[in-house]
Amino acid sequence: MNKQFWITDQPISIEEVVKLVSRREAGAINTFVGTVREFTYGKRTLHLEYQAYLPMAEKKLEQLGQEIEERWPDARTAIGHRIGRLEIEDIAVVIAVSTPHRADSYxxxxxxxxxMKEIVPIWKKEHWEDGEAWIGDQKETKTYPEGSPKKEDMK
Amino acid sequence: MNKQFWITDQPISIEEVVKLVSRREAGAINTFVGTVREFTYGKRTLHLEYQAYLPMAEKKLEQLGQEIEERWPDARTAIGHRIGRLEIEDIAVVIAVSTPHRADSYxxxxxxxxxMKEIVPIWKKEHWEDGEAWIGDQKETKTYPEGSPKKEDMK
Structure with missing residues (x-):
């Protein structure tokens, strides 16, 4: 894997993503792993389905990498996002950022x-016990369908 | 590996630490990986040597886990710290914290x-090009030997 930013329908290895940013200059690697959660504000998810608009999604991930380099010139970033059907606890996204010192990595x-949730065109279809709906991943707390908890109930 | 907090002289697998905190209730896993950096404020490290006061170090890691549970009751934490001789880019510590939502995981x-750097009794011996010194890991920016950059030069 040489790409630093990619969309895949295969499981993502955290170690692989970390290896892409590990280097002699770095002392800190912060990793964010997004997994499929069973319960969201009391509503039970059975499984998820992710779709992306390719290759725009990868292009936007690369743009995101450039934005990080502008803000943190010593950082190196890699992001893998999975699409397709995902079960509870499956890994949907892995982000790794290495920097010389830890504060910047966080x-x-x-x-x-x-x-990523703002600019990358990835959507997920939530399959709940009592129905299903496509949700813009980037707006997950804003576009829940009628009857689901209001944003102000969410912490 | 059933322990959530441990000291080892063997390489630490990031996936293993993440597995210890992954669960159906979590949607976010933040991981911090500390690696051996070659240059620290211009000074070149050749390799490091970590020592810990056992079993106090593991006890203090467990205490840390309890402190996190008190502050973030929905969090689950695992920490592995390596001791012994480490080369540049080797992983010294892996921390993984899972929570339902991402802000808490960070x-x-x-x-x-x-x-960890405040309360866990782990020390490192820096082997530089021009000498060596034992340094309390928790005070790495305060106890550099004479001639090394001052704290105010560090960002």
């Missing part, structure tokens, strides 16, 4: 996941 | 690494 990794 | 993971 800040840049956090930036990466928040920004 | 906050609790950051708490873990900062607190």
């Amino acid at each position: 800040d840049a990794s956090r930036y990466a996941i928040e920004r | 906050d609790a993971s950051r708490y873990a690494i900062e607190r």
Whole structure:
């Protein structure tokens, strides 16, 4: 795997993503792993289905990498996002950011996941016990269908 | 591996640490990986040697886990720290924290690494090009020997 940013329908290895950013100059690697959660504010998910608009999604991930380099010039970033059907506890996304010192690795990794949800065209279909709906991954807390908990109930 | 907190002289697998905290209730796993950096403020490290006061170190890691549970009741934490001789780029520590939602995973993971350096009795011997010194891991930016950069030069 030479790409630093990719979409795949295969399981993602955390070690593989970390290896892409590990280097002699780094002392810190922050990794964010997004997994499929069973219960969201009391609503039970059975499984998820992710779809992406390719190759725009990979292009946007690369843009995200550039934004991080502009803000944290010493950082190196890699992101793999899985699409297709995912079961509970499966890994949907792995973000790894290496930096010389740890504070930057946390800040840049956090930036990466928040920004990813803003700009990368990936959607998920939630299959609940009592129905299903396509949800923009980037707006998961804003576009829940009628009857689901309101944003103000969420912490 | 059933322990959630341990010291070892063997390489640590990131996937193994993540597996210890992965669960159906979690949607986010933040991982911090500390690696051996070659250059620290211009000074070149050849290799490191970590020693821990056992079993106090594991006891303190467990205490840290309890502190996290008190602050983030939905979090689950695992930490593995390696001791012995480590080469450049080797992994010294892996922290993984899972939570239902991502913000908490970042906050609790950051708490873990900062607190670890405060309370866990682990020391490292820096082997530089021009000498060597034992350094309390928890005080790495404060106890550098004479002639090394001052704290105020560090970002």
